[in-house]
Amino acid sequence: MDNIFGFKLSPSSTIDMDKVDFTLFDKLHELEPDAWKCMACGSCSATCPAGTFSGMSLRKVLHCLQRGKQKEAVNMLRCCMLCGKCSIVCPRGINTRHLILSICKLYKED
Amino acid sequence: MKQNIVIVGGGIAGLEAAKRLLRLGYRPIIVEKQDRLGGHVAQWHCLFPDMTPAGEVVSGLIRDTAEANIFLETEISFMNRLRDGYNIMLSNGISVIARAVLFTTGFSLFDAAKKEEYGYGVYDRVITNGDLEHWFNTGSDKRVDGGEIRAMGFVHCVGSRDEKARNSQCSKVCCITAVKQAIEMKKKFPDAAVYCFYMDLRMFGKKFEDFYISAQRDYGIRFIRGRVSEVSEDIDGRVVVKAEDTLAGKPVKVKLDLLVLMSGMVCGRDTESLASMLRLPVDTDGFFKSRNNVSAVVQSPLEGIFYAGACTGPKTIPETLAEADTAALEIVSFLYRS
Numbered sequence: 001m002d003n004i005f006g007f008k009l010s011p012s013s014t015i016d017m018d019k020v021d022f023t024l025f026d027k028l029h030e031l032e033p034d035a036w037k038c039m040a041c042g043s044c045s046a047t048c049p050a051g052t053f054s055g056m057s058l059r060k061v062l063h064c065l066q067r068g069k070q071k072e073a074v075n076m077l078r079c080c081m082l083c084g085k086c087s088i089v090c091p092r093g094i095n096t097r098h099l100i101l102s103i104c105k106l107y108k109e110d
Numbered sequence: 111m112k113q114n115i116v117i118v119g120g121g122i123a124g125l126e127a128a129k130r131l132l133r134l135g136y137r138p139i140i141v142e143k144q145d146r147l148g149g150h151v152a153q154w155h156c157l158f159p160d161m162t163p164a165g166e167v168v169s170g171l172i173r174d175t176a177e178a179n180i181f182l183e184t185e186i187s188f189m190n191r192l193r194d195g196y197n198i199m200l201s202n203g204i205s206v207i208a209r210a211v212l213f214t215t216g217f218s219l220f221d222a223a224k225k226e227e228y229g230y231g232v233y234d235r236v237i238t239n240g241d242l243e244h245w246f247n248t249g250s251d252k253r254v255d256g257g258e259i260r261a262m263g264f265v266h267c268v269g270s271r272d273e274k275a276r277n278s279q280c281s282k283v284c285c286i287t288a289v290k291q292a293i294e295m296k297k298k299f300p301d302a303a304v305y306c307f308y309m310d311l312r313m314f315g316k317k318f319e320d321f322y323i324s325a326q327r328d329y330g331i332r333f334i335r336g337r338v339s340e341v342s343e344d345i346d347g348r349v350v351v352k353a354e355d356t357l358a359g360k361p362v363k364v365k366l367d368l369l370v371l372m373s374g375m376v377c378g379r380d381t382e383s384l385a386s387m388l389r390l391p392v393d394t395d396g397f398f399k400s401r402n403n404v405s406a407v408v409q410s411p412l413e414g415i416f417y418a419g420a421c422t423g424p425k426t427i428p429e430t431l432a433e434a435d436t437a438a439l440e441i442v443s444f445l446y447r448s
């Protein structure tokens with residue numbers, strides 16, 4: 001039912017770092033030490049052919065993983081075509097395609 | 111006439127210039143208001159980007175300047191201009207006629223208590239970058255030793271890039287200092303989560319970016335882009351930090367056992383009073399104003415008055431030392447000319 005007063009309560013959007021479980025992200029670091037190197041420049045997302053249509057953004061994926069939003073990350077990754085364009089542009093020299101595969105392996109939902 | 115050179119400030123800038131002048135055959139007078147030489151660097155522990163012990167740098171300079179005339183715990187009482195020199199009255203009663211004066215009075219660390227929202231001096235577990243260096247050196251500070259450190263954070267730009275704190279300038283060295291201190295803390299507390307709250311990471315110097323990459327890749331320092339807006343204390347004495355995670359566009363909060371405020375380098379406390387003795391101009395940032403900020407940084411607009419180091423703006427040690435050498439050379443060529 002619509003609220004007749006012009007507001008409604010919605011859950012807090014605050015990211016609580018104390019509740020974030022870093023176990024998988026730490027594991028990812030063992031497999032892909034460069035996963036921690038991302039400087040959030042956005043080159044990968046800008047060049048991603050899937051990004052324009054699906055919202056896929058490797059920058060956001062890596063960020064989500066560090067904020068406990070694994071579902072969001074995995075959902076985005078579904079749209080990746082593994083074309084590898086992002087690894088061409090990443091200025092930190094991250095082997096992004098390989099990283100994406102490792103993320104998929106670690107975070108895959110049963 | 112005796113060619114006296116007076117150096118006001120016995121930090122690394124003053125010492126380096128004195129060393130150079132001694133090697134060129136002059137015997138400068140160093141006036142230092144504290145009871146020891148070395149200025150701020152004498153209080154630091156290890157230096158970016160190679161973790162050189164700060165004590166080594168300072169003791170080397172002190173050794174090389176043993177021949178200078180050094181007055182500790184002494185200040186300038188007054189100063190006035192003569193036809194071809196300066197008359198200087200020291201607080202110890204001695205007066206000197208100098209042909210050239212070099213100001214190396216350095217900077218002050220921003221008083222973090224002025225940013226009340228960060229709780230320095232109010233909460234038990236909030237310290238500054240200066241306090242942390244002190245703890246690295248002495249190993250004693252009850253705010254750090256007070257309990258287990260499971261999570262800690264660094265707040266960048268405290269009192270810098272802040273018009274309300276009356277410092278719109280970037281203090282330049284605190285980004286890299288935060289990265290350095292974060293790595294040092296991670297080494298001491300490998301299991302602790304270490305956060306840096308930044309707006310931009312200004313890694314301008316040689317090997318600084320590599321240091322940052324290593325902080326991310328090898329030490330897992332967690333960088334959060336967003337200025338800390340407020341800090342509070344919870345019932346257990348931990349500090350709750352709130353910021354916006356601007357990369358996510360969402361508020362973020364975290365509980366920490368220790369919070370380090372990266373206080374900025376602001377103009378030295380005595381800049382204004384010293385400048386007014388000789389009617390020297392002060393720049394818009396409160397530091398001494400050079401004759402030209404591009405081509406004549408070590409010169410003042412007055413003949414025979416020179417600057418070196420952090421008294422004209424935030425600087426790193428190599429920049430400070432290079433300026434001190436330049437100033438020594440400028441002074442010697444000035445003395446030759448006149």
Ligand SMILES: Cc1cc2nc3c(=O)[nH]c(=O)nc-3n(C[C@H](O)[C@H](O)[C@H](O)COP(=O)(O)OP(=O)(O)OC[C@H]3O[C@@H](n4cnc5c(N)ncnc54)[C@H](O)[C@@H]3O)c2cc1C
Nearest residue numbers: 119121122123143149150157158216217419420425426427
């Ligand atoms: C937390 C922190 C960490 C840093 N770490 C590094 C690092 O790792 N590497 C690096 O390159 N740089 C570092 N820096 C920068 C470094 O501290 C400066 O470059 C350096 O201190 C500048 O030296 P200075 O001699 O110009 O000034 P100061 O060190 O400020 O020395 C000025 C001297 O002048 C004296 N003085 C002041 N007024 C008077 C007066 N009226 N009369 C007589 N004497 C006076 C003071 O007592 C002091 O001894 C750091 C800075 C900070 C804030």
Ligand code: SF4
Nearest residue numbers: 048080081083084086
């Ligand atoms: S590999 Fe995936 S994320 Fe990278 S550019 Fe191609 S589609 Fe985008």
Ligand code: SF4
Nearest residue numbers: 038039041042044090
């Ligand atoms: S291009 Fe590389 S550094 Fe830039 S956001 Fe993407 S992964 Fe991160």
Ligand code: SF4
Nearest residue numbers: 267270281282284285
């Ligand atoms: S160096 Fe970094 S922390 Fe210091 S004022 Fe500049 S941006 Fe802020």
